[in-house]
Amino acid sequence: MHEMSLAESVLQIIEDTARKQGYTRVKTVWLEIGQLACVEQASLRFCFDLVVRDSIAHEACLEITEIAGQGRCAQCSAEMPIAALYEACPKCGSYEVQVTGGDEMRVKELEVE
Numbered sequence: 001m002h003e004m005s006l007a008e009s010v011l012q013i014i015e016d017t018a019r020k021q022g023y024t025r026v027k028t029v030w031l032e033i034g035q036l037a038c039v040e041q042a043s044l045r046f047c048f049d050l051v052v053r054d055s056i057a058h059e060a061c062l063e064i065t066e067i068a069g070q071g072r073c074a075q076c077s078a079e080m081p082i083a084a085l086y087e088a089c090p091k092c093g094s095y096e097v098q099v100t101g102g103d104e105m106r107v108k109e110l111e112v113e
Contacts (some may be wrong), residue, residue: 069102
């Protein structure tokens, strides 16, 4: 389950930012997670709750925004929304669709004290 390592990475970002900016408590964490990032959101929420215990984010609310997948066909150059990896191009039928968005995960914002 890679969601545990993702949650640990989010906590590391929170703690590094807290040291730099001098805050002592995180109230809300907003994440953007791409639809194609292969992250199980329920598992990530569970893991986040575990890893933030005894940290400055121990009572933080986790808000997740899902980012739609985007792709570009290498054959016909069509750009399209995609819901899953390895989908065929709706315009020409080619499977040479390259992901151009929606495969990322990032901490978008923190509400802190």
